[in-house]
Amino acid sequence: MSDKAKSEVIKEPSMLKQKEMIASNYERLTSGKEKTVSTFVPGNLNELIMCFDMVNNLPEINAIQNGMRKQSGGMIMDAEKSGHSEDVCTYVKADIGMMGRGNIAPNGKPIPPPDLLLLSYTGCFTFMKWFELLRHEYKCPTVMLHVPYEGDGVITDNMRDYVVKQLKTEVIPAFEKISGVKFDIDRLREYLARSAKAEDDLVWCLEAGKNKPSPIDAYFGGVYYIGPVFSAFRGTQQAVDYYTMLRGEVEQRIKEKRGPITPDGDMNEQKYRLIVEGPPNWTHFREFWKLFYDEGAVVVASTYTKVGGSYDLGFRHDPDRPLESMAEYCLTCYTNRNLPARVDTLVDYVGEYEADGLLINSIKSCNSFSAGQLMMMREVERRTGKPAAFIETDLVDPRYFSHANVKNRLESYFQMIDQKRRSSSAAA
Amino acid sequence: MKGYIGIDLGSTTTKAVVMDETGSVLGRGITNSRSNYDTASQVAKQEAVVDARLALVRRELMDIASLSEDDVVDLVKGLESGFRLEQFIEQLGDLESTCKGNVDATRHKGHEEGLRDALTTLFGRLREDVVGLFAPGAKRKSDFFRDLAGTRYMHFGEEVASETGESFDTLINLYDKSIIEVENRPPAGDMSNKFNRALNRVLEQGNIKADSSQIATAVKAALEVPIDETYVVGTGYGRVRLPFPKEHIRSEILCHGLGAHLMFPKTRTVLDIGGQDTKGIQIDDKGIVVNFQMNDRCAAGTGRYLGYVADEMNMGLHELGPLAMKATKSVRINSTCTVFAGAELRDRLALGEKREDILAGLHRAIILRAMSIISRAGGITDEFTFTGGVAKNEAAVKELEQLVEENYGKVTINIDPDSIYTGALGAAEFARRAVEE
Numbered sequence: 001m002s003d004k005a006k007s008e009v010i011k012e013p014s015m016l017k018q019k020e021m022i023a024s025n026y027e028r029l030t031s032g033k034e035k036t037v038s039t040f041v042p043g044n045l046n047e048l049i050m051c052f053d054m055v056n057n058l059p060e061i062n063a064i065q066n067g068m069r070k071q072s073g074g075m076i077m078d079a080e081k082s083g084h085s086e087d088v089c090t091y092v093k094a095d096i097g098m099m100g101r102g103n104i105a106p107n108g109k110p111i112p113p114p115d116l117l118l119l120s121y122t123g124c125f126t127f128m129k130w131f132e133l134l135r136h137e138y139k140c141p142t143v144m145l146h147v148p149y150e151g152d153g154v155i156t157d158n159m160r161d162y163v164v165k166q167l168k169t170e171v172i173p174a175f176e177k178i179s180g181v182k183f184d185i186d187r188l189r190e191y192l193a194r195s196a197k198a199e200d201d202l203v204w205c206l207e208a209g210k211n212k213p214s215p216i217d218a219y220f221g222g223v224y225y226i227g228p229v230f231s232a233f234r235g236t237q238q239a240v241d242y243y244t245m246l247r248g249e250v251e252q253r254i255k256e257k258r259g260p261i262t263p264d265g266d267m268n269e270q271k272y273r274l275i276v277e278g279p280p281n282w283t284h285f286r287e288f289w290k291l292f293y294d295e296g297a298v299v300v301a302s303t304y305t306k307v308g309g310s311y312d313l314g315f316r317h318d319p320d321r322p323l324e325s326m327a328e329y330c331l332t333c334y335t336n337r338n339l340p341a342r343v344d345t346l347v348d349y350v351g352e353y354e355a356d357g358l359l360i361n362s363i364k365s366c367n368s369f370s371a372g373q374l375m376m377m378r379e380v381e382r383r384t385g386k387p388a389a390f391i392e393t394d395l396v397d398p399r400y401f402s403h404a405n406v407k408n409r410l411e412s413y414f415q416m417i418d419q420k421r422r423s424s425s426a427a428a
Numbered sequence: 429m430k431g432y433i434g435i436d437l438g439s440t441t442t443k444a445v446v447m448d449e450t451g452s453v454l455g456r457g458i459t460n461s462r463s464n465y466d467t468a469s470q471v472a473k474q475e476a477v478v479d480a481r482l483a484l485v486r487r488e489l490m491d492i493a494s495l496s497e498d499d500v501v502d503l504v505k506g507l508e509s510g511f512r513l514e515q516f517i518e519q520l521g522d523l524e525s526t527c528k529g530n531v532d533a534t535r536h537k538g539h540e541e542g543l544r545d546a547l548t549t550l551f552g553r554l555r556e557d558v559v560g561l562f563a564p565g566a567k568r569k570s571d572f573f574r575d576l577a578g579t580r581y582m583h584f585g586e587e588v589a590s591e592t593g594e595s596f597d598t599l600i601n602l603y604d605k606s607i608i609e610v611e612n613r614p615p616a617g618d619m620s621n622k623f624n625r626a627l628n629r630v631l632e633q634g635n636i637k638a639d640s641s642q643i644a645t646a647v648k649a650a651l652e653v654p655i656d657e658t659y660v661v662g663t664g665y666g667r668v669r670l671p672f673p674k675e676h677i678r679s680e681i682l683c684h685g686l687g688a689h690l691m692f693p694k695t696r697t698v699l700d701i702g703g704q705d706t707k708g709i710q711i712d713d714k715g716i717v718v719n720f721q722m723n724d725r726c727a728a729g730t731g732r733y734l735g736y737v738a739d740e741m742n743m744g745l746h747e748l749g750p751l752a753m754k755a756t757k758s759v760r761i762n763s764t765c766t767v768f769a770g771a772e773l774r775d776r777l778a779l780g781e782k783r784e785d786i787l788a789g790l791h792r793a794i795i796l797r798a799m800s801i802i803s804r805a806g807g808i809t810d811e812f813t814f815t816g817g818v819a820k821n822e823a824a825v826k827e828l829e830q831l832v833e834e835n836y837g838k839v840t841i842n843i844d845p846d847s848i849y850t851g852a853l854g855a856a857e858f859a860r861r862a863v864e865e
Contacts, residue, residue, distance in 0.1 A: 374804055381719070390721060390804075404665070405705075409722065412679035416717045419682065423716050 123335030434855025437666025455479030510626025689715025
C-alpha cells in the first residue's frame with residue numbers, strides 16, 4: 001500500500017453523503033441568493049426557518065469546521081489580538097476571528113452577513129454575549145428566544161407556554177417581517193413530520209450501541225450521525241434519506257457482527273465499552289479518536305450526541321402540536337438539563353449499554369458544560385460501581401490539546417478497567 | 429534465579445527495581461534520564477542488578493560465622509563504594525578519550541597538541557582525586573557521573589588552564605561536547621571484574637577479621653548466581669521507547685498505586701509529585717487504582733517548578749528544602765504558575781523578604797496545588813502516601829503535613845525512604861504477577 005493510500009481516511013457512504021449535505025448548505029449560504037439567519041445548534045428552530053425560505057447558518061458548526069481543518073488556531077489568535085481574553089469560549093473567538101478574515105466558508109467563498117440573528121439560548125449563557133458581539137458588528141436585527149433552564153429537572157406547562165408565546169409574538173413576526181414570507185403552519189407541520197421520521201432512525205442508530213460488538217462509535221462516529229439532524233437539515237427529505245441510509249449501514253454491520261468504521265478502517269477488537277460525557281476536541285479529532293480505537297475502546301453512548309436534542313428520552317417533533325413540540329425540543333436539549341438529570345442519564349447509559357465505565361472530556365473554555373462535571377463523575381461512580389476518568393482538552397483551541405497528557409490518562413484508565421476486571425474475576 | 433524488573437522512565441530520572449519470585453526487592457537502580465531513554469533504562473537496570481548482586485553478596489557473607497552483622501554491613505559498603513569507584517574510573521577513561529577525540533573538532537587549530545597535554549594533566553588529577561570521592565563517609569551531592577565528574581572537571585580545569593596557558597573555555601567546551609556522548613553510552617565492561625577489583629581494594633585495607641579467601645569465595649558465589657530477566661515491565665513518560673510489547677507497558681499511575689500499596693498496604697490515597705506532573709491517586713485494599721487526577725496543561729506545582737525556582741535563586745535543587753526549613757515565617761505566594769513564581773520571587777526579594785521565608789511560601793504553593801489535585805480525585809483517606817522526588821524535600825513534607833491536617837484531620841502520612849522507586853516497584857510487581865500469578 002502506498003503512503004498516500006495509507007493516509008487516506010476511510011469513510012462510510014453515509015459519511016460521504018453527510019459531507020455533501022453540509023457542503024450544499026455552505027453553497028446555499030455563500031450563494032448570496034437567499035436570506036440567511038444565524039442561530040445556535042442546541043434548540044435550533046430549523047423547521048421554522050425553512051418556513052420562511054431562509055438558510056440556516058450555525059457559528060458553532062463553522063468553528064468546528066475550522067477546527068477540523070486546522071484553521072481555528074489562527075482565528076483565535078486574531079480574536080485575542082482584537083482584545084478577547086484567553087479563557088473565553090473558543091467557539092466565540094474562532095467565530096470572531098473568522099469574521100475578521102472575511103467569513104470564508106469551507107468552499108472558499110465568503111458567507112454574507114446574516115439578515116437575522118436568532119438567539120435561542122438553551123443552557124449556554126455565553127450565546128447571549130456572542131450574539132451581542134455579532135449584532136454590534138453586523139447591525140442586523142436580533143430576536144431572542146428565551147428558553148427557561150430546566151433547573152428542577154422537569155419541564156412545566158408554564159415553561160412550554162412561555163416559549164410558545166415567544167414564538168407566536170416575537171419570533172414568527174420577526175421572521176415574517178425580514179423574509180417577507182407569511183407564516184404557514186401546515187408547511188411547518190409537513191417539515192415536523194419529516195423531522196420525526198429522521199429522529200426515529202437516528203435514535204435507532206444511536207441505540208445500536210447496545211449491541212456487542214457495538215456497530216457504532218457513539219461519540220466520534222456519533223458526531224457524523226448527528227450532523228444533519230442538529231443542523232440545517234432537520235425537516236428536509238435529505239435528512240430522512242440520510243438516516244434511512246445510515247440505518248441500513250448500521251443494520252448491515254450488526255448482521256455481520258462488525259464494529260464501527262474508524263478513519264483507519266474497521267474496528268474489530270472491542271476491549272472497552274465507554275460512555276463519554278462532554279464535547280470532543282475538534283482540532284485533533286482524528287488523533288484523539290485514534291487514542292481510543294488503538295486501545296480497543298469503543299464509545300457505546302455519549303451525551304454530546306444529545307446537545308441538539310435528547311431524542312432517546314422519547315421526545316419527537318410532533319406535527320399535531322407544532323409550536324408546543326418545538327418549545328419542548330428546546331427545553332429538552334442536553335445543555336438545558338440540570339446536573340442531577342445529567343447524572344441520571346449517565347447512570348442509565350452505563351447500565352443500559354453495559355459499559356465498562358464513564359469518561360469525561362472536560363472542555364477548558366466551556367464553563368456551562370464543565371461546571372459540576374467532577375461531582376457528576378463521582379456520583380456516577382458511586383451509583384454504578386464502574387470506574388470513571390477525566391481528561392481535559394478544548395473545543396477548537398489547538399493550544400489546549402496535549403497529546404501526551406490525554407494519552408497518559410486514557411492509557412491509565414484502560415489499564416484501570418483491566419485491573420478492576422481481573423480483580424473482580426479473581427474474587428468471583 | 430528469576431528476576432522481575434520494573435523500569436520507570438521518568439522525565440528527570442530513570443529508576444529500576446529487580447524483584448525475585450517471592451516479591452522481595454533484590455535491588456534498586458537510578459540514573460538521570462538525560463536525552464536518551466534507551467541508555468537511561470539500560471543504565472538504571474544495570475544499577476539495579478549491581479544492587480541486587482550486593483544483596484546476594486550480603487546473603488552469602490551472613491553465612492560466614494566469623495563475621496558479625498556490622499562486619500557484613502561494612503564489607504558490603506566497602507564493596508559497593510569500591511565498585512562505584514571502578515565504574516567511575518572506567519567512565520572517566522571513556523570521557524578522557526572522548527574529550528581528546530573531540531580536540532580536532534575545536535576551532536583552535538594549532539592548539540591540538542597543547543590541549544591534549546592539558547587534558548592528560550587534568551584527567552590525571554581527576555583520577556588522583558577520585559579515591560577520596562568514594563572513601564567511607566564521603567559526602568556526595570549527587571551520584572550521577574555527570575554531576576560528579578563535571579564539578580571536579582571545572583575545578584581542575586581552571587588550575588590546568590592557568591598552568592598550561594590553554595583556554596579554560598575550550599576545556600569546558602570539550603567537556604560539554606563529550607559528556608553527552610559518554611552519558612549516552614551505557615557503561616561497558618564486565619561487572620564481575622569490577623566487583624573483583626573492588627573486593628581486592630577492600631581486602632587490601634586489611635581490617636577484616638575473617639579469612640579473606642572465605643570472603644572471596646562468598647563473593648564469587650554471589651556473583652555466579654544467574655539473575656534472569658524473566659519479565660520486564662516499563663512505565664513513565666519514556667515507556668513507549670522501551671523495546672517491549674504492549675503488555676509490558678503499564679501507566680505510571682497504576683504503577684505508583686501498586687507500588688505505594690506494596691510499601692504501605694493500608695494506603696488508600698497516594699500523592700506523587702514528579703518532574704512533569706502531579707498525580708492524586710485513590711487505591712483500594714488490593715492496590716488497584718479506583719480514581720486519579722493529575723495536573724492539566726502546565727507543569728505548575730510539579731518538581732519542575734522547584735527546579736525553576738532553584739535556577740532563579742542560583743541554587744541547587746537539593747538546597748531548597750533545607751533553606752526553606754530555616755524560615756521563620758511563610759511569605760504568601762499565590763501563584764503556582766512556574767513563570768509567575770519567578771516574578772513573585774523577584775518581587776518579594778525586592779521588598780526585602782528573606783530567601784528562606786520566600787522559599788517556604790513557594791513550597792506551600794506547590795503543596796496547595798497538590799491539595800487541589802487530590803481533592804479533585806476524591807480527597808484524602810487514611811492512610812496517605814507521598815511519593816516521587818519531591819517527597820524527599822523536607823520543606824514540602826512539612827507543608828503537606830500541615831495542610832493535610834487542616835483539611836482532613838489526623839491522617840497517617842507515609843513516606844518511604846525509597847519513595848522515588850515507587851513506580852518502578854509497582855512495575856516490577858506487575859512483571860512478577862504476569863508470570864507467577
